[in-house]
Amino acid sequence: MNKKNKIELLFAVIxxxxxxxxxxxxxEKQEKQVVASxxxxxxxxxxxxxVYFDSWQFKGMGDTPILxxxxxxxxxxxxxxxxxxxxxxxxxxxxxAQKLKHDYESIxxxxxxxxxxxDTITPPTEKELKELLLxxxxxxxxxxxxxxxxxxxxxxxxxxxxxxxxxxxxKYSYYDSSLVYTETNIxxxxxxxxxxxxxxxxxxxxxxxxxxxxxxxxGWHIFKVxxxxxxxxxxxxxxxxxxxxxxHKTINRKLQVxxxxxxRELVWTKELxxxxxxxxxxxxxxxxLLPETKEDKILKGxxxxxxxxxxxxxxxxxxxxxxxxxxTVNEFFYAIPDLPRNLLGPNLRWAIEGAIRNKxxxxxxxxxxxxxxxxxxxxxxxxxxxxxxxxAVYAADSVLGRKVDLKxxxxxxxxxxxxxxxxxxxxxxxxxxxxxxxxxxKIYNGDSFDKYENKNDKSVKSRLxxxxxxxxxGKKAADLSEGDIYAPIKTDxxxxxxxxxxxxxxxxxxxxxxxxxxxxAQANYYELLHDGLLTSEYDARQIAYNDDVISSxxxxxxxxxx
Numbered sequence: 001m002n003k004k005n006k007i008e009l010l011f012a013v014i015x016x017x018x019x020x021x022x023x024x025x026x027x028e029k030q031e032k033q034v035v036a037s038x039x040x041x042x043x044x045x046x047x048x049x050x051v052y053f054d055s056w057q058f059k060g061m062g063d064t065p066i067l068x069x070x071x072x073x074x075x076x077x078x079x080x081x082x083x084x085x086x087x088x089x090x091x092x093x094x095x096x097a098q099k100l101k102h103d104y105e106s107i108x109x110x111x112x113x114x115x116x117x118x119d120t121i122t123p124p125t126e127k128e129l130k131e132l133l134l135x136x137x138x139x140x141x142x143x144x145x146x147x148x149x150x151x152x153x154x155x156x157x158x159x160x161x162x163x164x165x166x167x168x169x170x171k172y173s174y175y176d177s178s179l180v181y182t183e184t185n186i187x188x189x190x191x192x193x194x195x196x197x198x199x200x201x202x203x204x205x206x207x208x209x210x211x212x213x214x215x216x217x218x219g220w221h222i223f224k225v226x227x228x229x230x231x232x233x234x235x236x237x238x239x240x241x242x243x244x245x246x247x248h249k250t251i252n253r254k255l256q257v258x259x260x261x262x263x264r265e266l267v268w269t270k271e272l273x274x275x276x277x278x279x280x281x282x283x284x285x286x287x288x289l290l291p292e293t294k295e296d297k298i299l300k301g302x303x304x305x306x307x308x309x310x311x312x313x314x315x316x317x318x319x320x321x322x323x324x325x326x327x328t329v330n331e332f333f334y335a336i337p338d339l340p341r342n343l344l345g346p347n348l349r350w351a352i353e354g355a356i357r358n359k360x361x362x363x364x365x366x367x368x369x370x371x372x373x374x375x376x377x378x379x380x381x382x383x384x385x386x387x388x389x390x391x392a393v394y395a396a397d398s399v400l401g402r403k404v405d406l407k408x409x410x411x412x413x414x415x416x417x418x419x420x421x422x423x424x425x426x427x428x429x430x431x432x433x434x435x436x437x438x439x440x441x442k443i444y445n446g447d448s449f450d451k452y453e454n455k456n457d458k459s460v461k462s463r464l465x466x467x468x469x470x471x472x473x474g475k476k477a478a479d480l481s482e483g484d485i486y487a488p489i490k491t492d493x494x495x496x497x498x499x500x501x502x503x504x505x506x507x508x509x510x511x512x513x514x515x516x517x518x519x520x521a522q523a524n525y526y527e528l529l530h531d532g533l534l535t536s537e538y539d540a541r542q543i544a545y546n547d548d549v550i551s552s553x554x555x556x557x558x559x560x561x562x
Contacts, residue, residue: 035068035546035553036076036544036550037544038076038080041076051382052068052071063554065547068553069545077534078385078386081393086388091392095394103380107379108371109358109365112365112368112370113259116262121251123247129247129250136190139228140203142186142188142189143185144186144222145170145222148219149220150213156172156222157222166210197214197215198221206228208225209224210223210224267356275317282319283345285314314329316328316329319331320352327356335359336351392533397526406514406521409517413520418478421467421477421503421504421505422467422503423468423501423504427462427463428453430495439487440488443485472490473491481500484500486498
């Protein structure tokens with residue numbers, strides 16, 4: 001491989017590390033612990049954790065025992081639906097065969113890197129976790145000067161050093177066409193939203209400080225922090241789950257760095273030649289299938305790219321050679337769905353090198369026998385179930401034609417149509433906001449309300465019934481669950497600390513909201529379709545949950561390999 005290609009491939013290599021989503025744990029032995037079961041359908045801890053990880057972290061949902069049970073239930077229901085669809089032969093495997101193959105190869109690549117690198121990764125220390133917890137509670141309001149060129153960014157940096165204002169130089173900053181940095185005013189950001197170089201530069205800045213030039217995967221940046229906002233959450237369970245979350249994220253970051261280095265070394269020994277003369281013809285075929293605006297973050301054309309290979313006179317041509325082995329245009333088209341969007345442009349060199357890199361890692365994984373690895377098998381099994389589930393839903397959708405039983409919909413989602421809530425609460429009222437928060441903490445940690453009762457103020461009741469209609473205490477209580485504590489709520493009397501003792505809900509009548517139900521039922525059509533595909537003997541109340549196993553997810557007690 002010549003020097004120029006090696007340097008360019010070095011940058012392309014890093015993108016695979018940015019897309020690694022796994023953690024290395026202390027042991028590869030995973031007992032088949034079951035989190036939930038119904039009849040002969042059971043969900044293992046490792047299977048549950050991998051699916052739950054997506055809901056908890058990537059979708060921004062909070063980690064709660066209720067959410068954990070709901071995800072376990074959904075996994076059981078999907079498997080029931082798939083079994084029924086397979087029995088009735090209603091699944092068209094051609095709908096997902098290509099996508100499943102892509103997933104399998106991605107699983108192989110991730111597992112290869114995990115097995116190869118797991119012994120080089122150390123978990124964060126207690127000190128590191130405390131620092132990360134502080135960062136996790138911070139949001140920074142950030143501006144940037146951006147350029148694709150190190151020369152241009154140095155010119156802007158020199159002007160800053162000579163006394164020019166950051167804001168005055170923004171008009172000379174190039175806009176980044178990627179989906180990450182879209183303008184000079186980035187806005188409020190969290191610590192885990194950027195690649196490692198950018199993150200380290202930004203989160204070492206104080207308010208109104210300006211960074212030195214920083215290189216990222218997208219170009220060159222100078223950052224300024226306009227404001228720092230710190231939020232402390234008053235919740236012991238959240239703190240515990242957040243620390244677990246941060247531990248996994250830190251291990252993942254370390255794996256990203258180690259993964260980039262290893263992949264670079266793996267492909268560095270290959271002799272690579274690329275036929276750049278074909279770039280124009282390939283790009284002319286690809287570009288109409290890609291989104292026209294950066295707001296459209298999903299490549300809508302991927303399905304068309306997979307199903308519409310270029311004409312044979314183009315597709316069969318050799319776009320590159322790796323150690324003398326040909327890599328055709330058709331092979332490149334097959335690889336496109338696994339490539340980062342910002343690699344695709346008129347100059348296809350990085351995209352082609354990324355595709356070749358993925359092929360090398362996939363083949364290396366197979367050569368190392370990872371097709372028989374138990375983790376690969378379990379992940380592949382889950383991928384197949386997921387695709388078969390969506391194929392079953394698609395088949396039912398084409399038959400049913402979006403018909404919805406509104407009465408059943410109303411009964412199932414009745415809690416979405418509450419007219420008002422009456423809550424019995426106990427309360428303490430004080431004049432100072434800070435005092436109210438301190439009392440709430442003490443009650444949360446075990447003190448009784450009676451200890452702080454307003455005995456000297458007969459105008460304040462210690463227990464009362466409040467309604468969500470035109471009552472600030474009632475409105476807040478309606479948002480809580482029985483047993484919840486909340487403070488402070490400000491009224492003319494002062495600052496209230498409340499605990500909800502019981503609740504009674506009154507619902508809007510079906511006849512009065514029939515038209516609204518029809519619109520909302522259509523919006524939730526696929527959720528209703530899911531319910532309709534479950535077998536008649538299924539009853540969610542019969543699911544056996546192993547709460548001890550569920551609560552061990554994402555703790556040191558779990559040995560799951562992601």
